[in-house]
Amino acid sequence: MAEKTVKSKPNTKPKAAAQPAVAEKPKAVEKARVAEKPKAAEKAKSPEKSKQPNALVRWWRETMGELRKVTWPTPEEAWRLTKIVLVVMFGMSVVLGLLDFLFSWLIRLILS
Structure with missing residues (x-):
């Protein structure tokens, strides 16, 4: 059996030594920032809830918006x-009237 030789591809990624060193942020600072975000989001949500219109007003505004799009x-x-x-x-009333007259005439003919 013939054995195949596998050629390795050259590494196209740059070496780690060529990149400048970046100072890592302390994990405590990252955790503090993550903890602050939900509090800010909660504060922003609470005033918006009072400003939201009720379902009927929202439905009316959406309906009027859709009607403006109509051609x-x-x-x-x-x-x-x-x-x-x-x-x-x-035309349909004439056709249905004629069919009704025809079928009633046929039923009268069959029964008598």
């Missing part, structure tokens, strides 16, 4: 679409 039809477009709806309703 409303012009009066001409609205009238044209209204006419289309009326014509389709009239």
